[in-house]
Amino acid sequence: MAIRATTVSASDSVPDSASDSAIESARTSSASAQTPPATDATAATGWVEVRDLWKRYDDHQVLKGVSVSANEHEVISLIGSSGSGKSTLLRCINLLEIPERGEVFVAGERLPFGEPREAGDKRPRKINNWKNVYRLRANLAMVFQSFNLWSHRTILENITEAPIHVLGRPRREVEEEAHALLKRVGIADKAGVYPSALSGGQQQRAAIARALAMHPKAMLFDEPTSALDPELVGEVLSVMRELADEGRTMLVVTHEMDFAREVSDKVIFLHQGQIAEAGTPAQVFDSPQSEAAQKFLSNTRIARK
Amino acid sequence: MEGLSLLALGADGWGDELLRGAWLTLQLALVTLFFGILLGLLLAAARLSSWKIIRWPCMGWLLVVRGTPEFLVLLLIYFGLDRYLSQILRFLGIAEQFELPRFAGAVVGLAVIFSAYAAEIFRGAWRAVPKGQMEAAVAVGMSPLAGFWRVRMPQMWRFAIPGLGNLWMVLLKDTSLAAVIALNELLRMAKIAGETTRDPLFFFAVAALIYLFMTACSDLVRLWLERRARRGVRAVAG
Numbered sequence: 338m339a340i341r342a343t344t345v346s347a348s349d350s351v352p353d354s355a356s357d358s359a360i361e362s363a364r365t366s367s368a369s370a371q372t373p374p375a376t377d378a379t380a381a382t383g384w385v386e387v388r389d390l391w392k393r394y395d396d397h398q399v400l401k402g403v404s405v406s407a408n409e410h411e412v413i414s415l416i417g418s419s420g421s422g423k424s425t426l427l428r429c430i431n432l433l434e435i436p437e438r439g440e441v442f443v444a445g446e447r448l449p450f451g452e453p454r455e456a457g458d459k460r461p462r463k464i465n466n467w468k469n470v471y472r473l474r475a476n477l478a479m480v481f482q483s484f485n486l487w488s489h490r491t492i493l494e495n496i497t498e499a500p501i502h503v504l505g506r507p508r509r510e511v512e513e514e515a516h517a518l519l520k521r522v523g524i525a526d527k528a529g530v531y532p533s534a535l536s537g538g539q540q541q542r543a544a545i546a547r548a549l550a551m552h553p554k555a556m557l558f559d560e561p562t563s564a565l566d567p568e569l570v571g572e573v574l575s576v577m578r579e580l581a582d583e584g585r586t587m588l589v590v591t592h593e594m595d596f597a598r599e600v601s602d603k604v605i606f607l608h609q610g611q612i613a614e615a616g617t618p619a620q621v622f623d624s625p626q627s628e629a630a631q632k633f634l635s636n637t638r639i640a641r642k
Numbered sequence: 643m644e645g646l647s648l649l650a651l652g653a654d655g656w657g658d659e660l661l662r663g664a665w666l667t668l669q670l671a672l673v674t675l676f677f678g679i680l681l682g683l684l685l686a687a688a689r690l691s692s693w694k695i696i697r698w699p700c701m702g703w704l705l706v707v708r709g710t711p712e713f714l715v716l717l718l719i720y721f722g723l724d725r726y727l728s729q730i731l732r733f734l735g736i737a738e739q740f741e742l743p744r745f746a747g748a749v750v751g752l753a754v755i756f757s758a759y760a761a762e763i764f765r766g767a768w769r770a771v772p773k774g775q776m777e778a779a780v781a782v783g784m785s786p787l788a789g790f791w792r793v794r795m796p797q798m799w800r801f802a803i804p805g806l807g808n809l810w811m812v813l814l815k816d817t818s819l820a821a822v823i824a825l826n827e828l829l830r831m832a833k834i835a836g837e838t839t840r841d842p843l844f845f846f847a848v849a850a851l852i853y854l855f856m857t858a859c860s861d862l863v864r865l866w867l868e869r870r871a872r873r874g875v876r877a878v879a880g
Contacts, residue, residue: 433777467785475783485774489796489873499782502792531873551782 384409384586385555390439399425401610410584414597417607423590427557431477432470435461443473444554478548482560484540486532493528496547518546522576538569555586598622606630656835663831664852670817677753682760689765707758713819716751720823748820756813767801800871807864811857
């Protein structure tokens with residue numbers, strides 16, 4: 338597919354190495370500390386923008402100042418070895434995890450964080466307005482590694498639940514749309530059954546339909562094919578390809594390098610909680626600059642053979 | 643046939659008294675069940691709290707209630723409530739004389755006992771619901787409370803109903819403890835009837851049959867609820 342216009346914001350321009358990125362993020366954070374929060378709120382340049390994000394679990398600093406900016410209609414793949422922080426980054430965007438420092442913008446709206454914590458303060462940031470968080474989450478659909486379909490609801494009910502009970506849309510309209518979505522992801526005949534009766538690939542496609550039913554402004558995919566048997570990966574990826582082709586804004590954490598290369602507008606390689614490499618798929622896959630990315634990519638290529 | 647005439651309804655027999663006692667027993671058990679489940683959920687939530695200041699007192703409370711005889715707990719609560727509530731009411735100048743209604747006293751006592759055991763059941767059931775279920779709920783914009791009612795609670799039942807069914811059986815029989823505070827539930831009526839007619843064995847046997855009938859019926863309800871709560875769970879046989 339054609340590469341759409343890709344802007345790389347100043348803070349995540351391709352660094353030469355992980356240490357450069359650390360210097361850069363330190364610079365960014367000191368700069369943002371001097372700017373008043375009001376300026377921050379208006380400064381979002383991307384459709385989904387993460388700025389200088391820091392997140393730790395107990396004593397383990399998972400994210401060390403990560404900045405990502407996705408334009409509307411852009412597909413960004415987040416790659417890296419396990420423990421690199423890519424899933425945590427995704428989960429910070431809809432606040433399933435709450436970072437200690439950093440800003441997140443969705444469609445120009447700033448997530449309602451309170452004052453950022455000082456460097457070294459281990460507590461997550463305060464949230465000023467949880468109602469806003471709920472509203473923002475409804476705009477950001479998430480697809481999980483383990484599907485997380487609600488097991489006590491049928492496939493149809495899984496899809497209609499949130500549009501009816503969170504968005505307050507009329508049941509009849511939502512159900513019609515749900516049937517259309519199920520048809521679209523290729524499981525039209527499964528509307529009345531419970532998730533446990535479906536294969537993993539079918540469950541994940543149902544989960545994608547559930548996400549689409551929210552008319553999300555952006556979609557977050559957290560290793561959507563990692564829990565699938567190899568022969569079921571393709572059916573999920575092909576649905577995701579279609580979504581990318583129709584211009585959805587997508588952030589995808591994935592181990593599927595072919596998918597990342599063919600579908601993404603931008604690929605970000607995370608290493609030990611920092612962005613070690615970022616750019617077009619060609620840049621990242623064909624001529625990685627950082628040692629960590631070179632090593633990671635050569636390993637995955639060996640593994641694929 | 644003398645036995646059956648003893649069970650006649652009306653002034654001549656004890657049938658209507660026994661039935662009234664059984665009805666009171668059932669009322670007592672149902673009202674206690676309602677409050678016991680509510681209190682049990684609250685205790686389970688407190689027990690699972692990440693704040694020690696909430697979790698530890700709750701654990702202490704559960705230890706005390708579960709570690710002392712139920713009969714004693716009922717007495718402590720009934721007489722304790724009676725004394726301290728009347729003192730508080732007098733102090734506030736609301737009522738000079740106060741007597742705790744026996745039914746209410748019995749409900750509070752039994753609900754305290756029921757909820758302590760139910761809390762452990764709910765705690766287990768809470769944990770048994772996979773974490774991803776609630777994550778999916780909040781990820782679509784539900785508040786944690788909405789997620790609890792719409793996603794966690796319906797799934798908790800599947801894990802909680804077998805245990806709660808057991809507790810309900812125990813509760814139905816424990817209502818007989820309320821005889822001690824002179825509440826005319828089934829066992830007390832049977833005892834009075836037995837003493838009056840000098841045929842205690844007969845009336846105790848009848849009471850036993852009535853209890854058995856009630857517990858047998860509740861087991862059927864429990865089976866039905868269990869089947870309902872298993873919706874969407876793949877049968878072991880496939």
